[in-house]
Amino acid sequence: MSTPTGFMEYKRQLPVDRDPIERVKDWEEFHKLLSEDELRTQGARCMDCGTPYCHTGIDMTGGTSGCPVHNLIPEWNNLVYRGLWREALERLHKTNNFPEFTGRICPAPCEGSCTVGLIDQPVTIKSIEQAIVDKGFEEGWIVPTPPEKRTGKRVAVVGSGPAGLAAAAQLNKAGHSVTVFERSDRIGGLLMYGIPSMKLDKKIVQRRVDLLAAEGVEFVTNTEIGKDIPAKQLVDEYDAVVLCGGATKPREFNIEGSNLKGVHYAMDFLTGTIKSLLDSNLEDGNYISAKDKHVIVIGGGDTGSDCVATSLRHGCRSVTQFGTHQKAPLTRDPINNPWPQFPNVYTLDYAQEEAKAIFGEDPREFSIMTTKFVGDDEGNLKELHTVQIQRKVDENGRKSYEPIPGTERVFKADMALIAIGFDGPEQTLAQQLGLETDRRSNVKAKYGQYRTNVDKVFAAGDMRRGQSLVVWAINEGREAAREVDKYLMGSTVLV
Template sequence: MSTPTGFMEYQRELPADRDPLERIKDWNEFHKHLSDEQLRTQGARCMDCGTPYCHTGMELAGSVSGCPVNNLIPEWNNLIYRGLWKEALERLHKTNNFPEFTGRVCPAPCEGSCTVGLIGDAVTIKTIEQAIIDRGFEEGWVVPQPPKVRTGKRVAVVGSGPAGLATAAQLNKAGHTVTVYERADRIGGLLTYGIPTMKLEKHVVQRRVDLLAAEGIEFVTNTEIGKDISANELLEQFDAVVLCGGATRARDVEIEGRHLKGVHMAMDYLNGTIKSYLDSNLEDGNYINAKDKNVIVIGGGDTGTDCVATALRHGCKSVTQFGTHAKAPLERDPINNPWPQFPNVYTLDYAQEEAKALFGEDPRAFSVLTKKFVGDEDGNLKELHTVQIERTVDETGRKIYKEIPGTEKVWPADLVFIAVGFEGPETTLIEQLGLEQDRRSNVKAKYGKYNTNVEKVFAAGDMRRGQSLVVWAINEGREAAREVDKYLMGSSMLP
């Protein structure tokens, strides 16, 4: 334990962010950093409690509680308090292959289940995690560690997102020869195309990819398995195949006027902007530009929030984000949302904070249902119509939406981005391999085992569990690698 009374002596402190009105002028990460002394003080707030829920990932009431990769949080908090940065890095890497990703984009369910949060503000776990790995790279402590012996077994990993990279890293560590296939032109999956650069700068992703390549992993881009290479070819060439292709089939909406010009899927908008930015600093114009447009985002989750932030950086005229959910309370409901569940409370995410700074109010409209899109005589979107709703849950747990008469509204709109989730993985490879699917169309493979109904084919990450967090993808990639290692060798030393 750092100090038994640290949580009483010190207040929670987070690093300041760059001013919202300044940061919307660029595409760089917006967080600043705490000093070593501030980090030491924050580490001192960790109680090392008897039952540390922070590092035991589980799902409670439909959300994540604790860390899915089981980070040894109290241990590295204590090491930071003692100034033992290199030892903290070693402890962090024991459970997490990519803390530079989770330290930036994870919503920190560990903090939601922090014991200190029962009586005050949680420990700044995520901030300390990022500081440890960033320090490790700065000091040159993170170096390639290729395996000393190769097993002669060859494994193909399909998809280079967090699940695929974690799978590849662990299998390579076990001595297997790993090839990662990615259909895009850059490695990283949603880490590269999906998460905007202001949340995760792409040199951070490439730095890790270069490290993995130096350790012996082969990366093949611009290659879609099932089209450029058939599934059967892959099975013939490799001793095992791990599918980590994600849940990339975006859910659409069936609304009158959906065909109008100006209505787009959110990921087309985000990915186009990211690719253009990486290719040409947006000079090639190969993206949907929201400059001087009235923008509406349908969807209240992270993808919708990223659309808001992107539209602001394009220079939109206005931006509004619709959600069918009600506005969250200011404080955790002790009855319906008790600790250690993730706290469902009203907060401003980075994009909403930016929109409020620019336009004077939270851009979100809660409990809103879109009824129809309306266009002009040339087929261009000009407005959309909504109504307020009440959401209730019946005895079976099914959500029921009831429209409130008299709350109809017309919104001017030049661009609409649909961000209402994902329906599961794409089906080409699934059909070629004859894989079984669950009721949500994901590849059927038991959690903890990851083997499919087809011999030597495994599945992990969003392709198996559905749309989820980066940290869950890393968890599944690590566990799937262990199961593949067992399959290939009869036993495994992988965690």
């Protein structure tokens, strides 16, 4: 324990992010870090409690509780408090291959289940995590560590998102020869093309990819398995195949007017912007621009918020974000949302903070549903029609939304971005290999085992569990690698 009374002596402190008005003028990361002394003080607030819920990592009603990769949080908090940063990095890397990603983009369910949060503000775990790994790179402590010997086994990983990279890293560590196939032109999956650069600088992603390559992982880009290479050929040529293709099929939004010009899916909007930014600093114009547009974002989640922030940087005229959920309370509901569930409270994330700074108010509309899109005579979107809704729960726990009569509204809009989630993985690989899928079209493979019904083929990440957090993808990639190692060798050196 750092100090038994630290949580009483020191208040929670978060780094002050870059000013919203200034940061929307560029695509640089908006995060700042606390000083080393401030971080040591924050580490002192960790109680090293008898049952550290912060690293339990379980699904609970309302979201995830604790860290899915089971980070040894009290241990590295204590090491930071003592100034032992290199030892803290070693503890962090024991459970998390990519803390530079989770330290930036994870919603921190660990903090939601922090025991200090029962009576006070939780420990600033996420900030300390990022600081540890950033210092590791700055000091040159993180270097390639290829395996001392190879097993002679070859493993193909399909998809280079967080699950695929985690699986590749672990399998390579065990001595297997790993090839990662990615259909895009850059490695990283949603880390590269799904999360805007101001949340996760792409140089951070490439730095880790380069490190994995130096350790012996082979990366093949611009190659779609099932199209450029038949899936069966991959299974025949490798000793094992790990499918980590993600849940990339967008949920359809087929209402009146959805085919109008100006209505786009969120990932088309985000991916195009990120690629153009990386290729040409947006000079090639190969992206959907929100400049001078009245933008409506349909979807209240992280992807919707990323659309808000990206639209602001394009120079939109206005931006509004629709969500079907109710406005959250200012404090946690102790009955319906008790600790250690993830706290459902009203907050402004980075994008909403930026929109409020520019336009003067929170851009979100709550408990609202779009009923139709309306266009002009040339087929261009000009407005959205909406109605307020209320949620109903039947005796079986099924939720539905009912419109409230008399609450109809019309919003002016030149652009609508659909960010309502995904309907599971694309089905090409499942069909070519004869893989069993569940009722949500995810590849069927039991959690903790990751084996599909086809010999040699494993599945992990969003492709297996459905759309989820990056930290869950890392968890599944690591665990799938362990099971593949057992399959190939009869036992495993991986944990």
